[in-house]
Every structure is written in structure tokens, then in C-alpha cells.
Amino acid sequence: MSVIEANHLTKYYGKARGIVDVSFQVDEGEIFGFIGPNGAGKSTTIRLFLSLIYPTGGSATIFGKDCIKYGPQLRQDIGYLPSDVFYYERMKVIDLLKYSASFYARDCTQRMHELADLMELELNRRIEDLSYGNKKKVGIVQGLLHQPKLLFLDEPTAGLDPLMQRKFFQLIQEENARGVTVFFSSHILGEVQRMCSRVGIIKEGRMIEIADIKTLQQNNYKKVLVEAAALDAAHFDIPGVTNLEHTNGSVRFFYKGDVNALMRTISGVTVSNVTIEEPTLEEIFMHYYE
Amino acid sequence: MRANIFQQEFKMHLRSVITWAVSVAALIFVFTSIFSSFAKDAALLNEMMANFPEALLTAFGLNGVNLATILGYFGFLFLFVQLCLAIQAANYGFGMVSIEEREWTADFLLAKPVGRTQILTSKLLAALSSLLITDVVVWVSSLVFINLFKADSAYETNPLLLLLLSIVIFQLFFLAVGLVISLLVKRIRSVTPYAMGLGFGMYVLSAFGDMLGESVLELITPFKHFNPNYIVQHGAWDTPLVLISVAVIVISLAASYILYTRRNIPAVV
Numbered sequence: 001m002s003v004i005e006a007n008h009l010t011k012y013y014g015k016a017r018g019i020v021d022v023s024f025q026v027d028e029g030e031i032f033g034f035i036g037p038n039g040a041g042k043s044t045t046i047r048l049f050l051s052l053i054y055p056t057g058g059s060a061t062i063f064g065k066d067c068i069k070y071g072p073q074l075r076q077d078i079g080y081l082p083s084d085v086f087y088y089e090r091m092k093v094i095d096l097l098k099y100s101a102s103f104y105a106r107d108c109t110q111r112m113h114e115l116a117d118l119m120e121l122e123l124n125r126r127i128e129d130l131s132y133g134n135k136k137k138v139g140i141v142q143g144l145l146h147q148p149k150l151l152f153l154d155e156p157t158a159g160l161d162p163l164m165q166r167k168f169f170q171l172i173q174e175e176n177a178r179g180v181t182v183f184f185s186s187h188i189l190g191e192v193q194r195m196c197s198r199v200g201i202i203k204e205g206r207m208i209e210i211a212d213i214k215t216l217q218q219n220n221y222k223k224v225l226v227e228a229a230a231l232d233a234a235h236f237d238i239p240g241v242t243n244l245e246h247t248n249g250s251v252r253f254f255y256k257g258d259v260n261a262l263m264r265t266i267s268g269v270t271v272s273n274v275t276i277e278e279p280t281l282e283e284i285f286m287h288y289y290e
Numbered sequence: 291m292r293a294n295i296f297q298q299e300f301k302m303h304l305r306s307v308i309t310w311a312v313s314v315a316a317l318i319f320v321f322t323s324i325f326s327s328f329a330k331d332a333a334l335l336n337e338m339m340a341n342f343p344e345a346l347l348t349a350f351g352l353n354g355v356n357l358a359t360i361l362g363y364f365g366f367l368f369l370f371v372q373l374c375l376a377i378q379a380a381n382y383g384f385g386m387v388s389i390e391e392r393e394w395t396a397d398f399l400l401a402k403p404v405g406r407t408q409i410l411t412s413k414l415l416a417a418l419s420s421l422l423i424t425d426v427v428v429w430v431s432s433l434v435f436i437n438l439f440k441a442d443s444a445y446e447t448n449p450l451l452l453l454l455l456s457i458v459i460f461q462l463f464f465l466a467v468g469l470v471i472s473l474l475v476k477r478i479r480s481v482t483p484y485a486m487g488l489g490f491g492m493y494v495l496s497a498f499g500d501m502l503g504e505s506v507l508e509l510i511t512p513f514k515h516f517n518p519n520y521i522v523q524h525g526a527w528d529t530p531l532v533l534i535s536v537a538v539i540v541i542s543l544a545a546s547y548i549l550y551t552r553r554n555i556p557a558v559v
């Protein structure tokens with residue numbers, strides 16, 4: 001069953017482009033990565049799902065129900081961590097969390113304290129006295145305390161130190177293991193690669209690719225490095241080769257095409273070393289944006 | 291209506307309510323306390339006022355006012371009470387939705403499992419309760435201080451009660467109009483200038499309307515709809531004008547609900 005379904009979702013702010021004709025599905029229990037640079041429309045998409053803004057065209061469903069019409073009811077089971085966290089400055093952390101919990105049907109007290117302990121959050125501080133990273137922790141706790149079935153994470157790790165990031169990823173993986181579906185928006189590709197099974201790549205408001213991370217890597221170009229005593233770069237200039245670089249005793253290039261053709265070319269030289277690597281998500285990503 | 295949102299909103303208003311209520315009560319105290327010295331020289335005072343240019347008197351709402359009676363005097367000072375109440379109500383109206391959007395907490399609230407109509411209703415009721423508390427303080431302090439300082443000037447209860455009760459609708463006007471304006475504009479950077487602008491603006495319209503003898507202006511401003519001198523002198527509300535206020539309130543509130551439920555909540559760019 002798909003938990004999230006976007007059908008030709010379009011949003012313009014006046015004339016300014018938000019997103020254009022975005023369609024995709026996210027299945028139950030999946031961690032779906034949503035990647036793109038700043039301003040590509042990642043936050044716009046999430047805010048449409050939460051009915052914070054309304055689409056200019058198209059529609060979206062969550063748990064099979066229209067996300068505007070059934071918004072309030074659906075949000076009982078949705079957790080949201082925005083990219084920039086802002087809370088009522090004069091409130092104490094504990095009061096904010098209690099206020100947050102008071103919206104949900106279930107009793108959230110126990111889970112709230114578990115999460116606050118885990119994130120090492122001081123409950124008696126005022127929000128205005130917190131650093132950005134600590135506010136982010138408040139965001140994490142308030143987004144998870146009602147044990148949602150669907151999580152929207154919008155660039156969740158910004159402001160967290162590496163230790164907290166690790167704890168946070170563990171937490172999300174635990175939630176996911178309990179069956180929680182996660183929509184993970186980020187421009188940090190390393191974390192997406194680590195967390196997600198499938199990614200959507202958004203560019204200038206349009207979804208340009210949706211694929212499994214593995215197929216994305218396999219169907220892409222390979223990174224090839226050949227080292228040899230005497231090398232002629234022109235020898236490797238066969239169809240499918242790009243970004244050919246020749247440095248002192250080694251040749252680097254990207255290759256896309258029949259691997260056998262590549263092997264035959266390499267075997268024509270006496271080599272001292274050969275590596276063929278799959279590209280990182282970052283390299284694939286850059287490729288889409290070039 | 292959601293009790294938790296109501297509570298949260300009410301708590302946010304509490305300090306402001308206390309400040310406004312105490313200030314207005316103090317204003318009433320200071321003004322009424324000097325009534326007896328006024329009354330002593332009443333004849334002299336009325337004579338002096340008769341010599342003032344009429345335009346000046348109308349500008350200050352003093353035309354046809356007998357400052358020698360406690361109600362005439364109270365009706366005059368009540369203009370200043372109205373001005374305070376107008377700014378307070380406009381303040382709550384302009385801030386109701388815009389503060390959350392300016393401080394970016396709207397995302398938090400609207401991502402919760404609650405509909406926008408419920409949010410607006412809870413916020414409106416919280417603002418309304420805050421205004422009612424202020425009104426009760428105005429009522430009590432007016433009655434207490436008038437009776438304390440009226441000396442031997444007798445007054446009729448009816449006009450006074452009508453005058454005091456009028457502030458509920460009067461404040462609702464500024465609350466509703468402030469709210470609908472805040473939803474019509476894209477963003478309000480600071481609530482106070484808007485609230486002062488609406489409060490003083492309406493007062494100036496009323497004062498100038500008097501001076502110019504322009505009756506069109508009185509259709510717009512609640513300072514005219516609930517003119518204290520009129521209520522004191524006639525012992526009644528100017529019903530057609532009051533109905534204009536009521537109509538503006540109803541339309542503004544209805545429009546606010548429509549605008550708020552369709553609103554795109556701005557995000558940090």
C-alpha cells in the first residue's frame with residue numbers, strides 16, 4: 001500500500017515556481033529520500049502534504065485519503081520536523097512538549113520523556129535560551145512523541161553535532177523497524193545514501209528521477225582508474241568514456257556502456273593497477289545538475 | 291473550539307490584559323477624582339467653554355456637553371477610555387494570526403491534527419475573553435469611582451449602563467477589522483503601528499467628521515457609532531449606526547474565516 005501519493009502536484013506562489021507536476025508514491029515502511037539543492041522545492045512539497053499551503057494543481061493523498069480534506073484527522077499519525085525550527089520563545093521546553101502532546105488522542109507522556117532523555121534535552125530551559133541545535137532536539141522530540149506512522153523530515157540533521165546525528169539516525173531506523181514510513185528530505189547525500197532505499201531527485205521544481213539507490217548506482221557510469229608505466233591517454237578514448245584525465249602514470253575516467261569493451265581496451269596495456277568503482281550518490285547527483 | 295489552544299492563547303494575552311485593565315482603571319480614577327473641583331466652578335467653566343470657537347469644541351467632542359454633571363463629564367473622558375480599548379482590541383485582532391506567522395510558529399500549530407476553523411475559533415474566543423475581562427474592569431472601576439467622586443451630582447443609571455455596555459461591541463469592531471486586515475495583507479512586521487493606526491485613525495475620522503459637519507464619515511467610525519455624548523444625552527444608542535458596527539463585525543469575521551482557511555502559510559526562504 002502506498003502511504004504517500006502525489007498526483008501531478010503543482011504549486012506556484014503567484015508567478016514564482018514552487019513545484020511543477022510532481023508525481024510519486026511512497027510505500028508503507030519505506031524510507032524515501034528526497035534530494036535536491038536549496039530552492040528546488042523540497043520544503044514546498046512537504047508543506048503541501050501537511051496542508052500548510054494549498055496546491056495550484058494536482059492532488060496528494062496520505063494513507064489513501066486526500067491530504068486537505070482529511071488533513072486534521074491524518075495529522076494524528078504524522079510527525080513533522082521542519083528544516084528551520086521555531087517555537088514559542090517564552091515557553092519552557094517541557095510546556096511546549098506538553099502543549100504539543102495535548103493535540104494527540106494517545107497519552108504521550110512516557111514517550112516524550114524517553115525521547116527527551118535520549119536526545120539529552122533539558123526540559124526546564126526556556127526556548128529562547130536554547131541554541132539552534134537544542135531547538136532542533138526539541139523539534140525531534142515534538143515530532144516523534146505521539147508515535148506517528150509517517151514522518152516528514154525536512155533537512156533534519158542541520159545544527160546537530162555528529163554524535164547527535166548518529167543518535168538521531170539510530171532513532172529513525174528504530175522507528176522505521178517498527179513500521180514507520182519516513183519521507184526524508186535532504187541535500188546531504190551521504191546521509192540519504194545511508195538511510196534510504198529509494199530516492200527522488202528534484203530539480204527546479206520538477207522530479208527528474210525516482211529510483212532505487214542501487215539501480216541508480218549500477219545503471220550509471222563507473223569510475224575507472226588505470227595505473228601503468230607507459231600510458232597513452234588517447235588509447236582510452238573509446239565511446240562511453242568521459243572526463244578523461246591523464247596524470248603522471250595514471251589515467252582516470254568515467255565510463256558508461258558495455259563493460260567488456262572497457263576490459264578489452266584495458267587489456268591492451270600492461271597495467272600495474274586497475275580499479276573500477278561505482279559512483280557515490282553525490283557524484284550521480286552532480287551529474288544530474290551539470 | 292480546542293481547550294488547549296484557547297488556554298495557550300489566553301496565557302499569551304494575560305500580561306497584556308492586566309496592563310491594559312490597570313491602565314484604563316487608573317485613567318478613570320484620575321479623571322473622576324478631579325470631577326469635584328470641576329463641579330465647584332461649573333458655572334464658570336461652562337461660561338468659559340461658551341467662548342471657545344465651536345470648531346475646537348467639536349474637535350474635542352465637547353459640543354453641547356455639560357461638564358458640570360457627572361455623566362456629562364464622564365461622557366467626555368470616556369472618549370479616552372474608548373481610544374485605549376480600541377487600540378487594545380485592534381492589537382489583538384492584528385496579532386491573532388500574524389504573530390505566529392511572523393515568528394514562524396504557525397508551522398508547529400498547523401501541523402497538529404486540528405483544522406484551521408477550530409484554530410481560529412479558539413484564538414477568537416481567547417481574545418474575546420481577554421477583552422471581556424478588560425471590559426469588566428472598566429465597568430467596575432467606572433461604577434466605583436463615579437459613585438466615589440460624584441459629590442452631590444446625581445445621575446441616571448440607564449445612560450451610564452448603556453455607555454458601559456457599548457464597549458463590548460466597540461471592541462469587537464476593532465478586533466474583527468484588525469483580524470481581517472491582517473489576513474488581507476501578506477505579512478505584518480509589527481502589530482503595534484497597525485493597531486495604533488486603526489485606533490487613532492478611526493478617532494481622527496470621528497473628530498474631523500464633527501468639525502467638517504461631514505456625516506458620511508460617521509458611517510465608518512465606531513467612535514461615532516458609540517459616541518459617548520450621544521448616549522449620555524439621549525439615554526439610548528444611535529441604533530442605525532450601531533447596526534453598521536454590527537454588520538462590519540459580522541462581515542469581517544466571516545471574511546476572516548474564509549481567508550484563513552484558504553491561506554498559504556509563509557515559510558522561511
